[in-house]
Amino acid sequence: MKKTILTYGTFDMFHIGHLKLLQRLADLGDELIVAVSSDEFNKLKDKTVLIPYAQRAEIVANIKCVNKVISEDNWEQKVQDIQKYSVDIFAMGDDWEGKFDFLKEHCEVIYLERTKDISTTQLKKSLTSFLSIPKEDILNAFTVIETLKKDFE
Ligand code: C2G
Numbered sequence: 144m145k146k147t148i149l150t151y152g153t154f155d156m157f158h159i160g161h162l163k164l165l166q167r168l169a170d171l172g173d174e175l176i177v178a179v180s181s182d183e184f185n186k187l188k189d190k191t192v193l194i195p196y197a198q199r200a201e202i203v204a205n206i207k208c209v210n211k212v213i214s215e216d217n218w219e220q221k222v223q224d225i226q227k228y229s230v231d232i233f234a235m236g237d238d239w240e241g242k243f244d245f246l247k248e249h250c251e252v253i254y255l256e257r258t259k260d261i262s263t264t265q266l267k268k269s270l271t272s273f274l275s276i277p278k279e280d281i282l283n284a285f286t287v288i289e290t291l292k293k294d295f296e
Contacts, residue, residue: 146172149230149250151215153180154199155192156266160236160258162206167255168234169208176228177203179214188216193267225249 148168154161154177169175179200185192192199196214204212213224221243225233230250233243237254246252 145174146231147174147176147228148172148232148234149176149224149228150177151178151221152235153185153188153190153192154264155190155194155198156263157194157202158261158263158266160261162263163238163258164255165203165206168210168232171232171234171253174210175208176211176213176215176224177209178220178224179203180215184216204247215238220250221246224248 148171148257150164150168152161165175165177179196180188180190180192182192182196194202200212200214203209209226221233224230225246226249232251232253233246233249234253234255235243236257238257243252
């Protein structure tokens with residue numbers, strides 16, 4: 144019997160944590176369906192997203208281990224999706240531990256350990272702090288590096 148896995152996420156600034164989760168989920172069965180949160184739904188989730196839905200969905204759809212991408216438009220659609228796609232396993236990263244246990248009457252529910260030391264929030268913070276460095280300071284740093292390089296030549 145074909146085993147179908149379903150997961151949900153924003154997948155903004157796609158990173159290694161997202162990839163490793165999808166690969167581990169795909170290893171649990173035969174078909175991996177990923178519901179990518181729409182831009183409207185992320186507003187509802189009060190989540191600021193850098194990459195628009197169409198691009199996030201295209202990136203996820205082109206991940207080798209992903210078989211199908213659907214859009215996530217509200218919190219309520221999960222039961223319907225599980226029935227529509229005859230889902231065997233509903234899975235999320237463990238930052239959602241216990242939050243979707245109510246789905247256990249419809250299919251198996253599992254939470255996988257998140258990949259440590261990487262998150263979109265963290266990437267955004269690094270970018271913001273990097274971009275907040277005054278241009279002059281960055282240029283000065285390059286001048287110093289150039290001088291050092293000459294010294295070493
Ligand atoms: N993830 C992970 N390791 C990380 C970062 C994220 O395993 N270092 C997992 C999360 O646990 C989640 C998935 O990657 O299962 C997608 O993460 P987000 O894009 O942050 O998803 P989120 O905004 O939490 O959306 O209805 C549920 C929501 O749509 C979940």
